[in-house]
Structures are given as structure tokens and as C-alpha cells.
Amino acid sequence: MEQRDVVIIGGGPAGLAAAVKLKEKEINDILIIERERQLGGILRQCIHDGFGLTRFGETLSGPEYSQRFIDEVETLGIDFITNATVIDLTGDKIVTVATRDGLLQVQAKTVILAMGCRERTRGALAIPGTRPSGIYNAGVAQSYINLFNTMVGKEVIIMGSGDIGLIMARRLTLEGAHVKAVFEVLPYPSGLPRNIEQCLHDYDIPLYLSHSVIEIKGNERIEGVRVAEVGTDLKPIPGTEKDFSCDTLILSVGLIPENELSLAAGAVLDERTKGAFVDENFQTNVPGIFAAGNVLHVHDLVDFVSLEAEALAEGAAQYLKRGYLEACDIPVETDAKIGHVIPQRISGKKNFRMSMRVRKPTGKCRIEVRQGEHLIKSVPLPKALPAEMIQFEVEADQILPNGKIEVSVYEK
């Protein structure tokens, strides 16, 4: 069996950034495994610009952003295989890969989970109605249109205001489709404000907040949807139903970290993130298996994915050198206003970066990190949106050796 110090599952932004950083730390025996024919992950189809401001200080399209990492991987001579799908991962870190050249098995000392996420589907939401053709997840439509030269439809309704849906509203419009409306069940958009501005407002595409698609119509191709306004309980308000005709329904209703391999290896997932529980080193509960990027928790910006994966590299390199990492026994918990937090466990002996999202839009507020009465950090924010990830550094010298850490939001 082939032996590797590091096997990275996924050659998207997280996997590539982790690989480059590990190599810089003189970890040389790395293998990146990518299931597509090319490295780059989902960025290959994200042709719009707006990537890289944080990481590179300039605005790039998705393919350009990922090429910067691919160039480094190639320059540094990091091994990678493409068109290769990991079909099994064990807790002992044996990675089984299907490739056209055969079934490859690799015994890894560390495994980096960088599989990204998948889109929530119509089926998962159980949207009532028939099951005609013409219903696409936004990311699938994006790949058809931007990679495969395939037009999915002409009269389009978009359900959900996630960023990919907004991006696709503009993209479809530029390619001659008529995007009739975007319906969002929540009273606020799920996507970033600038995408509402430049993808919807610029093209006069109406956004209906607190509205949901309650029925899909059509027996062969989709013919229309029934939409209703929803109350604070998110349930349709009787009497507000309206019918819209369309030949295409695009769903942008959330992303789910793709953790089937993590589960196979015995990693325990957090109900809130749907990703693994990790410590400050991004190590899961399985020693030597690390996770970063969208497989860990869904990010708003790829820049943060890269930065997270780069941070992971430090812990992984240390694990390889020492064979273990500092025990992380201090749990990190949140109040009900915060959707989730990463990491969920820390040692208290090391500075770390905390990531979180709020559940509801909040105006001027501050985020407090405490251990009981002891205030570790207070971060003032002009606003906090569920669409935006909040990140800040927490310094180890402020952390007491014992006692759980609690993160709370206080509105001003």
C-alpha cells in the first residue's frame, strides 16, 4: 500500500491552500485527490469576479483565484491526481480511491478533509407539487451554463436568495433569460448585500422577502409555481397565494457540508454546522484527521476558506512532526443568537481564530467571549448578518486554564 504523510481529499480552494501551506512548512509527502478532471473545485464554474480581495488584495474571477493556488501547487511540485474519487476513508486513515488506472489505496499519516459542500435540494425541502423537468439547483445551473454551454431555460423563477442564486439571476439575464422574481422565505436576504445590489437591482429583478414557493406545477416541463407570503412562523398566509408561470425554477436554498467520508472515518458532526467538531487546530475527534473550508462549515467568501485551510496546515504539520497535538478540553459554546461557532474545543494555550454566524440580522452589537465572569474578548460590530461570517482572533493569554467558553451577542 502506498504511504503518504498527508492525503488531502478535494482539490478545491481549501485543499489547494492547505497543500501549499504544508509544503511551505516542509511537509513534502503530500497527495491531493480531486474527483474532477481539473483542480480548482467549484471555483472553476464561478466565473464572476469578487474573489480574492482579502487574500490577494485584488478582485479576481473564480478560475483566476484558484489558478493562483494551482500555479503554486505545480511550482512546488506537490503531487495531485485528478478524475479520482475517494470512495472510502477509515479511522486508521486508509484512503480508497477509484481512478481509471485502478483502485488506489493509500495509508496516510494525516488526512485533510476538504470536500466542500453540496446544495440542499427540492427533495430535502419537500416542496409540494409535481416533479417536472426544469428544476435546477443554482450550482447545477451554473455548471451547465458556464462549463457545458447548456442553457437550462428562458422564463426563470428563483427560490431562495442564497449567493449562488443571486449570481445566477444575473448570469441568466446576461444570457438572454427572463428572470421574473426571486422569492425568499425569510424576512431578510440569505445572500450578501452587494449581490442583492449588483445581481438583482441592476437588472430590475424583484426580490420578494417572506415569500415561499408552495407548489410546483406542470406534468412534463415545469409550467409555473404558486407562491405565498409567509408569516413569522414561516408558514404560508392563506389568501396571499399568487401564481407565476415559468419554464425553469432555480433553487438556492442552502448548502450542506459534504461529510459522508468524514462519517465513514468516525468523525462526529456538529448538528449546527453539519461539519465535524474540530479543535483550534482544525483536528476532528479522529486523531490526524483535519477539516477546513466548506466541509467544516459553509463560508460566505472563498478567501476565508483559503485562510482557514492555511491555518489548518500549521496544526497538521505539528501533528506530523510530534505525532500528537495538545489536548483541547475547553468547550466553546454559544448563546441562541449565534448559529454556530468554530472551533468547538480549544486548549487555551494557543491563539486561535474564531468563526461564527449570527442567526438573525442584528444592528450595532458586540460579541463577547467569556469564561463565566471572566471576559476574554469583546468585539464591537456595526452590524451582523446571517449572510456574513464573523471572524476574530482570540488571544491565549486571556484564557483561563479551566471553564467552558461562552460566546454571546449583545445588541446596543
Added chain:
Amino acid sequence: MKSRTFVCIVCPNGCTVEVQYEEQEVLAISGNKCKKGAEYVTQEMTDPRRTIATTVPISGAELPLCSVRLTKAIPKKDIFRVMEEIRKVSLEAPVTIGQTVIRNVCGLDSDVIVTKNMKREMNKN
């Protein structure tokens, strides 16, 4: 004195910026976290501009399309005119990032450039 509110699109922060103005003259700008926000709304008041990203057919590559973008923002009203112009061209693999596809598209002082490296594949035409 009148006022208008903008969402700045320069970076992911998406600041809500308020502008106070009289006629064409900007009197005060607030809410922006950085000076790019002020530049953006000043531009947006008089001559809103956007950059666009799209694709161009390519032959001889693994995929049938190559992604492209503009090097500089163009007036918002010219977006569809530029899309039509881009629609007229095609590429042949190999191409590399930054390669110019259309120089000075529609005379708007912005170039269309390739944003994806695409190799020449065997058995593709």
C-alpha cells in the same frame, strides 16, 4: 438637500452608504468603512459602472466554453451591447489567463480577457 442610500459593491462588506447632495454636487458621504466606498458612490451618482464576466466558445479544449471578464468597469447602460459584442467571438485552445480576447470593447476603454487556463486536448476540435 436630498439624500440617497447605496449598497457599496466594491467589497464583500457591502457597506450601506448615505449620500447627501444638491443638484449634482455631493455634500456628504457617510456609512462607508473605507474610501473606496466614497469613490464608488460618487461614481454611482453620476455614471454608474459595472464590470461583467461571461464565457466565449472555445474549440480544442476539455470544455466548450472559456470564461472571460472585462479589465475595467463599463457604463451600466452598455452592458448588453458589450455582451452582444462578446457573443461574436470564439477562441481556440490553448489559452491562458490574461490573454486579450477583445481590445477596447465597443470603444469603452476596457478589454475582454481570458480568466481560465485551458490546454489543448487531444481528440477535441
Added chain:
Amino acid sequence: MSAKIDVAIIGGGVVGSAVARELSRFRLNICVLEKELDVCNGVSGRNTGLLHSGILNKKNMLRTECCMEGNKEFEQVAQELDVPFRRCGKLIVGFGEEERGRLEKLYKQGMENGVPGIRMINAAEIKRLDPNVDGEFAIHVPSAGILCPFTYTIALAENAVQNGVKYCFDCEVTGISRNEQGDFSLETKQGKMTARWVINCAGLYAYKISEMLGFGKYQPSRVKGEYEILDKKAGKYLSLPVYPTPNEYGAFDIHVTPTIDGNVLVGPTIEHIGEGIDYAATQSMIEVLEKQGSKMFRYVKRDYYIRNYVGVFPTVEDPETHEEMDFRIETKESVPCAVNVVGINSPGLTSALPIARRVIAKIRQSEALTMNEKFNPVRRGMVKFSQKNEEEKRRLIAQNPDYGEIYCRCECVTKAEVKAAVHNILGVTTVSGIKYRTRATMGRCQGGYCETRLTQLIQQELGKKKEEILLNKPEAYMFTGEVK
């Protein structure tokens, strides 16, 4: 389609395909006329996938007889046709004295029917069979089983085709008359054809064909049932189908059934819809499934939802009693050379081959059939990469590198399998056709990863244009064309 054929079978569901397969044992020129673009697009593809035991129906009914016969022989059938199947048994659970009374009645019926091995068991025995099932007592029905209705119908159809049967898709029969020779003249969407015999296996539309043939009018009194499909992550917690106690009218509320592929089906709901056909899932029934289903099985949770679907069951009224009619397989003197098969709802899947044999017996009453010496009852299914062990996987990839390319990541379906499905011997070219044959797109991402690959492969392998690619029906186009 001008040549005269011996037998036209109307309907390519499980019954029509079973009749086609059984008839191909004889030297006959046989054609199956199917109005959809694939087999099992009606009732046969929208049910619970259960091999019924015969406990649920009264003695002396044709459906009970067929069901018991079909159940008993299924090991052999599954082996011949290479259809995955598991005789996992079934539990009908109850709580309280009232339910006990009703269950005892059902148990008695099962004993009268001769259902093998049934037992009343207590709570402790239930837990031993499956720790995730709750009940104070239950009937354990060891002869019940689970199978994939798509695979089974496709297997019957493929075996029929191997033995010389022809399938015509998109071929709705719109009119039936007799020519001067007394043969049937069938008007179809694909043109006219002449047949000596007509077998009506039209499922939901059997009542229409029955009238066209001259067997008279049967009034549809259909039942709509909604289902929810759960992720395989929930599937590992359920080892056998679990039904609640039937109500006082003998109807069953929501039950949970593991599928042969490892998912769980929740449902069906029951809604009487008369003559209509309605495949739209409704908010109210989705809520019922969640509420009632979670009582039966605690993993009925939104996190595990993959997809929902609706079945419409082709119940017809008995013309005399106006009650739900038994299976009916009939001939009529005034309608020579025709067999009418109506009222085939549950347990139609289990009963398909027994029904087919009874159809053939009817034909043989008026015509001697010559054996087809070349008939081969054995059909081999597709290789399923995901079910192979490591060594077999290595061998497969070495033989054909397409096995090393995973197209559907959720169900671990390879390019080789998808390619084989695209070139299936029934000549089906839809995306759903690939799905039924390989399980690609049936996983939790619902095609998010593999659908672009499937549609590309259809284009490449069959030379189709983008706008010609169909999901499952003639107007169910996937794409409007190229972007550029």
C-alpha cells in the same frame, strides 16, 4: 409498424412486462405498446416495493391466490432475472386492547390463507427483531420481502426482449377496431398496427382499453398515496417493514418500509380521488407523513428527507357490488382473441408473474401455443460497482477503466454502469431511464453532482442535441439549447 403481429400487449408496467416475458416462452411475434418512454412509469414505478405475503387479503380472492403464488416462487424469479430481493419479513404492530382485537382478526385471516410462519409476538420479541420498532405486540410475517420495483419491471422487460419481444415506447393506443380478417387494428401514436391478440395490461388506463376492446365499462375509483424517501443514513436503523394495526375498515395508516437499496419509504397516505390522476404532493400530506411516520420510526426527520413521490393506485369498482373489485383476468366470447386484465392494484407487483400465467392459460383455451425452444429465462442485471468487494472492484477497473470513474458519488455509480444504461436493450434514452437502471441521481444530492455527467454522456453516446434530452416524457425537455 405495418406488419401483423401475434400479440399486442398494451402497457409496459410490471404486469405487461411479466405477460411479455411469459409469452416469449412460445413462438409468437409479440409487441408491447407503452404510452410512456420507459417501462414502470405508472403504478409499477410508484409503489412501496413490497413482496406481499397474502395476509392482507381475504381468502378466495384472485389477488390472494396470485399473491401467495408469487411470494412463494420469488427466490427463483429473483435468481433467474438477477433482481435484488430480501425476504426480510414484516411487522404489523399494535398497542392496546382494541388494536389487539383487530390484529387477532388479521392473524386469523393470515392463518386461513395459509400464510407461512406468521406469529403473534410480544414487545420483547419485537425488540429482538428490530430494536428501533415500538409495539406492545405484533404479527410477524416472515414471508414478506422487499425488492426494487424498477429493477424487477426492467428485468422482466429485458428478458422478454432477449427472447424476441419488441417494446414500442411513446405508443399510446388511441383506438381499437377489427379488420376484415377479424384481426385487431390498433391506432397508436406511432401509427396503425395489426394484431391477432390483444392483452390489456394498461394499469391506470386498463378501464379505457377495456371499453375500447368491448369488455365493458369499469369505473375507476382511484387512491392517491404520497410517500417520502429517507436517506440511507436513516435506512440503517430499519431492518424490516413496519405497519400499524389496520383501522376498522381494514385500511393501513402510514407505514415505514426499508428499500432493497437501503433507503426508507414513509407512506403511503391514503386519499380517494375517484377518476382523476394527480401526481402532485401536497403540504397537508407531507405534514401527515412527518407526523404519523415519526410515530412509527423516530428517524422520520427533515434532515433525512431525500425526495417525495406520489402513487396513484388503479382501483376500479366492481360493476355489480360497487365495492373495490378483485383482480380480474377475463375473456369474452363476443371479444375473441383478447384478454382483459383490470383492477390490478396491490399486490400487483408480487402477483405479476402469476397473473401472466393466468393470461396465457386463457389464450391457450382458444389457441395451441408452440414452445419457443430458444427461450432463456435467465437475464443478467447490470454490474453494480458499489456492491462489489475490493478485489472485484480492482478486476472491474482493470477490465474496463470506465469502472474507475465515479459518476454518481452518493450511490457510487460508475461511468461504465451509466454507459451500459444508456445502451440498454429496451432502447430507453431518458435521464430517468438511466436513474432507474443505475440509481445515479437517486442519492442525497439528487443529481447535483452526476446529472451534468449523465446528460453529457447521453449526448456523446447517442448523438443527441441538448434540446433533445428528456427527463422522462416527450415534453419534459431538460434544456433549451446552447448558451452560445
